Amino acid sequence: MSLAEAAVSLGVHYQTAYRWVRRGVLPAVKVAGSYEIDTGDLEALRRDRRTPEPPPQRRQVRSFGRFADRLLADLVVGDEAGVRELFSDLVEGGVSLAEVCDQVLSPALRAIGERWSRGELSIAVEHRASAICERALARWAPHPPGRPRGVAVVCSPASEGHELPGLMAATVLRGLRWRVHHLGVGVPADSIERLVADEGADLVVVSATLPETLGDARELVGRLRAPGRRVLLGRPGLTMSDLAAAVSAPEPGPAAPAGGSSEGAERRLPSNPPGPSSPALQSSPALQGDPAGPINGADRPDPGAAQAWGPG
């Protein structure tokens, strides 16, 4: 059937149905310049929209420390199979991807970084460890089936060379049913800006790791802001649990200036229950109204720091 017929059948405006096609929510093929919709796909979308999501089966882990230690040991000796097995155990056991990233992967990577900076691990071992993590994580980042929540772009300023935090963000967002375009690192700002517009992104996540790239990251955030689009900036001290909470939080209200009020986001976020697995929610200076966060500490006190975190 045609897209116009599908829109009528779903009881939505033609433009809404068109947007769903563009975002991959409603599969369609182009025949002689017009979209054709399969009735099976239409019915699947109708069912999806009616069915509430089942609550996820959660696994309570009291201490993640031993998993982080196990991961670190596997990474140091390059045991990729061991790393994959550990990830599978955790994710299939019901641990959220955000927790795996924040509580297991990040501590192990930080330990790798510390050992490398003390000269105890070679650059080769550190590179091997990151490559193993990338491959292991990518396995958990397929495009989600069903109707996505929206379109997200995950990127970093061109000066940033750390790709893993962005990959973590992409993985977590896909797990939350976002359709994610993950651009990796080294992409010029102009090109990111174009892609964000072309894909009609509802959400952009900019990830920065080095203090030196934070300025570029903020500039990028500023460029990517647009009405109806949230732009979040992540950096050390913030976590994937923060990201998950932020994208689940309501969008800025009508009182917020175009593109959202970062200050509003700062105030709103602490009201998200800070789970035991989300220490940054309690400790992040950005969330406590102190702009001198772990990165900003090396920076000038920055009244715009709040913007680094809030919706754009």
Ligand code: B12
């Ligand atoms: C792997 C690694 C590399 C790899 C990266 C490979 C890859 N594919 O990613 C390579 C070899 C490229 C690399 C290069 C360099 N690195 Co390096 N690297 C690391 C290491 C070991 C892990 C990085 C990582 O993935 N961290 C992920 C986790 C562990 O960090 P995190 O920031 O806490 O992650 C959280 C947040 O980012 C947040 N988050 C991410 N996105 C978002 C989004 C939102 C919205 C929110 C809310 C949250 C959020 O959630 C994450 C998960 O909890 C770190 C050690 C460390 N402490 O991080 C050093 C480290 C970051 N590197 C460091 C350095 C110095 C460098 C180099 C300058 C080295 C050099 N002389 O060339 C270059 C810089 C390259 C560049 N231009 O960026 C230093 C930085 C020191 C500093 N100034 O702070 C570190 C800390 C190592 C150290 N102890 O000295 N590095």
